[in-house]
Amino acid sequence: MMCRTDQQPEPHGAGEETSGAAFAALLEDSAEELYESAPCGYLSTLMDGTIAKINTTLLDWLGLEREAVVGRMRFTDLLTVGGKLYHETHFAPLLRMQGEISGIALEIKQADGGRIPVLVSSVVKRGGTGEPLLIRTTVFDARDRRAYEEELLRGRKVAEDARKQAEADRARLQDALAVLQHSLLPDSLPQVPGVETAAYYHTASPDRLGGDFYDVFPIDGKRFAFFLGDVCGKGPQAAALTSLTRYTLRAAALHDPDPVAALTTLNTVLHERYADGGDPRYCTAVFGTLEPDPVTGQVTVRLASGGHPPVLVLRADGTADFLRTPGGLLVGVLPEALFTPAGTALAPGDTLLLYTDGLTEARTGKDRTSLYGDDGLLAFATRHAGESPRAVVQALTGLLDSFGDGLDDDTALLAFGVPADLAT
Amino acid sequence: MEIIGELDYSNAAELRDRLTTVALEPGQRLVLDLAGMDFCDSSGITALIAARNHAHAARADMALAAVPSHTLRVLHIVGLDQIFPLYPDSDAATRS
Numbered sequence: 001m002m003c004r005t006d007q008q009p010e011p012h013g014a015g016e017e018t019s020g021a022a023f024a025a026l027l028e029d030s031a032e033e034l035y036e037s038a039p040c041g042y043l044s045t046l047m048d049g050t051i052a053k054i055n056t057t058l059l060d061w062l063g064l065e066r067e068a069v070v071g072r073m074r075f076t077d078l079l080t081v082g083g084k085l086y087h088e089t090h091f092a093p094l095l096r097m098q099g100e101i102s103g104i105a106l107e108i109k110q111a112d113g114g115r116i117p118v119l120v121s122s123v124v125k126r127g128g129t130g131e132p133l134l135i136r137t138t139v140f141d142a143r144d145r146r147a148y149e150e151e152l153l154r155g156r157k158v159a160e161d162a163r164k165q166a167e168a169d170r171a172r173l174q175d176a177l178a179v180l181q182h183s184l185l186p187d188s189l190p191q192v193p194g195v196e197t198a199a200y201y202h203t204a205s206p207d208r209l210g211g212d213f214y215d216v217f218p219i220d221g222k223r224f225a226f227f228l229g230d231v232c233g234k235g236p237q238a239a240a241l242t243s244l245t246r247y248t249l250r251a252a253a254l255h256d257p258d259p260v261a262a263l264t265t266l267n268t269v270l271h272e273r274y275a276d277g278g279d280p281r282y283c284t285a286v287f288g289t290l291e292p293d294p295v296t297g298q299v300t301v302r303l304a305s306g307g308h309p310p311v312l313v314l315r316a317d318g319t320a321d322f323l324r325t326p327g328g329l330l331v332g333v334l335p336e337a338l339f340t341p342a343g344t345a346l347a348p349g350d351t352l353l354l355y356t357d358g359l360t361e362a363r364t365g366k367d368r369t370s371l372y373g374d375d376g377l378l379a380f381a382t383r384h385a386g387e388s389p390r391a392v393v394q395a396l397t398g399l400l401d402s403f404g405d406g407l408d409d410d411t412a413l414l415a416f417g418v419p420a421d422l423a424t
Numbered sequence: 425m426e427i428i429g430e431l432d433y434s435n436a437a438e439l440r441d442r443l444t445t446v447a448l449e450p451g452q453r454l455v456l457d458l459a460g461m462d463f464c465d466s467s468g469i470t471a472l473i474a475a476r477n478h479a480h481a482a483r484a485d486m487a488l489a490a491v492p493s494h495t496l497r498v499l500h501i502v503g504l505d506q507i508f509p510l511y512p513d514s515d516a517a518t519r520s
Contacts, residue, residue: 232466280473284502307502329503333473338503357501371494 041118041139047132049074058139063111075137080107080115091120095135099124105142117146184242189216192224194292195299196419198393202358202400202411211238211283212356212412213246217253222291225253225262228354228414229285229308229331241281244273245331249287259304262287263331263339267306270332282332284308286325286354290416299346299418304339306331309357309374312381314392316349316420320381322374323352351389351417353381358411359396362403372403389415426457426514431468439471443478450483455517459490468495469502476508485509489517 035042041058045051051073059066062078076084083106095101102121109115119140127133181203189197199214214228227249231241245266252265263285274281288303303311305325314320325340346352355377362372380399384392393415400407431439448454456475458464464472472488479486487509491499499505511517 230466232470275477280470280477282470282473307504309501327503327506329507330469330473333504334507 040141043075043137043139045075045135045137047134049076049135051075052134061110061116061139061141062108075135078108080109083107091122095122095124099126108139117142119145180239184213184239184246186215186217190218190224192216192290192292192416194294194297194418195224195290196389196417198389198413198415200393200397200411200413202397202407204358204408204410205234211242212358212410213242214354214412214414215246215250216414217250219253219257219289223257224290225249225257225288226290226354226414226416227262227285227287228356228412229283229306230356230410230412231283232281237281241270241274241283244269245283245285249285253287253289257289259287259289259302260339260341263304263306263328264337267331267334267337267339271335274332275335280333282307282330284357285331286311292418297348297418299416300343301346301352301416302341302343304328304341306337306339309355309360312353312355312377313344313346314351314353314381314385314387314417316347316386318382318385320378320385322378346416346418348418349386349420351385351387351392351415353389353392353396354412354414355396356410356412358407358409359400359413361409362400362411363406363408364403372406386420388419389417392417426460431461431471432463432465436467436471439468440474443471443475446478448479448482448484451485452482453485453487453518454479455487455489455511455514457489457514457517458492458495459513461492461495464492464495464498469498469504472504472508487511487517489514 036056038055038057041055041061043051043054043058050071051069052071054066054069059069062069076087079087086104086106091101091104091106100121100123104120105117106120107115107117119142120137121140122135122137124132125134125136185201189199197216199216201212201214211231211234212229213231214226216224216226219225229245231238231245233241248266248269249262252262255265256262266283266285266287270282284305284307286303286305286308288301291300291302292298293300303323303325305311305328307328307330308325310322310324312320313323323342323344325342327338328340329337331337331339344352360371360373360377364370364372364376380396381392384395387395393413396413400411443454446454454475456472461468476486489511490513491510496505496510499508499510509517
């Protein structure tokens with residue numbers, strides 16, 4: 001057959017003259033053997049696809065006898081249905097157009113019904129005038145490669161599933177944290193007659209439940225209680241401490257609204273709960289009561305502090321000063337603790353401001369080494385004295401934003417004021 | 425015992441673990457020298473309180489020496505300056 005003679009490989013001389021002859025002999029000697037037993041399948045077909053020549057390797061893969069194949073079958077007869085289809089729609093047209101095609105993944109059928117994934121490359125051999133004579137095709141066994149690819153795909157799917165699961169877990173955890181965080185702060189503040197109230201909470205990190213808290217609630221027909229504080233630490237344990245603190249103060253205030261008494265009760269509860277475990281937990285807190293006088297419009301403030309930075313009073317006349325509570329101790333540290341009471345009266349246009357030390361401990365300056373500090377806060381408050389609680393809290397919110405990464409702690413703000421326009 | 429560098433969330437637990445290994449006899453005084461401490465946050469304060477509790481549990485005493493001004497400011501705000509005996513340096517703290 002013509003194709004058989006065409007198919008004879010050209011003997012190659014090896015580059016080295018000394019061993020060239022030996023190599024040539026070896027190659028020539030084994031050319032037929034190499035063709036038949038090569039580690040890949042070879043076949044040559046006529047232009048209509050009829051198989052003219054096929055090597056032993058491929059016959060073995062197929063499980064077919066040479067006589068059943070050569071001159072009797074076409075290349076596409078070796079392929080699976082999907083392979084046939086792909087051959088007709090892509091492989092053959094591309095081969096006709098380009099004269100060659102390389103590394104196409106197909107599947108061949110075995111006589112016993114099995115199938116082997118293969119990579120197929122074909123070249124059209126042309127005659128002296130350029131007319132197509134036959135198609136030479138190599139077939140590589142891609143079983144290992146397919147298994148490897150499947151392994152990769154499976155690995156990727158496992159990783160993808162794990163990632164999705166982790167994302168879902170994370171979202172659920174974030175939701176739970178948000179709900180918990182929410183339970184530590186009031187949804188909304190009650191209306192205190194004749195008093196405007198404003199609050200703000202800055203969360204330093206959504207992942208770490210904050211340790212700042214505040215609340216405002218009625219005690220009796222005349223008075224309202226408020227508190228604001230900061231528990232030590234962060235995360236779930238701090239949240240549990242915040243929760244205990246918040247509900248203890250609420251219950252204590254109903255029993256005895258005297259500020260020192262309320263903080264003393266909280267101190268007893270926290271010390272009893274945490275001191276013995278070798279893991280001291282405590283908080284700082286300002287607790288107080290508001291008693292509006294419906295006749296004068298003035299609001300009497302009584303408060304006490306346990307280890308908390310002093311509250312600020314911004315007066316309608318444009319002055320501001322700390323309402324100092326020196327010596328008030330951290331709440332929960334000692335079995336017997338002293339808390340310092342203080343009091344003032346808010347007239348129309350006055351505002352009482354409570355804050356946590358995220359504000360005064362914020363780092364300022366180019367290199368973030370200076371503290372914003374009490375003096376900075378007092379100067380800021382003085383500039384805003386005479387403004388409403390909402391305006392003061394809004395200004396402070398802007399100030400907190402301006403700290404950028406210098407503000408690395410949660411910060412709570414709570415302000416009460418007697419509206420100036422009520423007096424006129 | 426000297427505390428050098430920053431005492432914060434990241435290492436306060438280590439100090440607390442270390443402190444519990446310090447054996448104290450009744451009547452002795454545990455002195456924490458803070459001269460080399462650059463920074464102390466609320467976790468650091470907790471560690472100082474834990475140190476005091478540890479000393480008191482052994483019927484010993486605890487004092488702070490050479491407290492840096494920034495930490496003294498915080499101790500003052502939280503009222504602990506009345507609770508911890510404070511001394512200008514370790515010698516003064518151990519003598520008295």
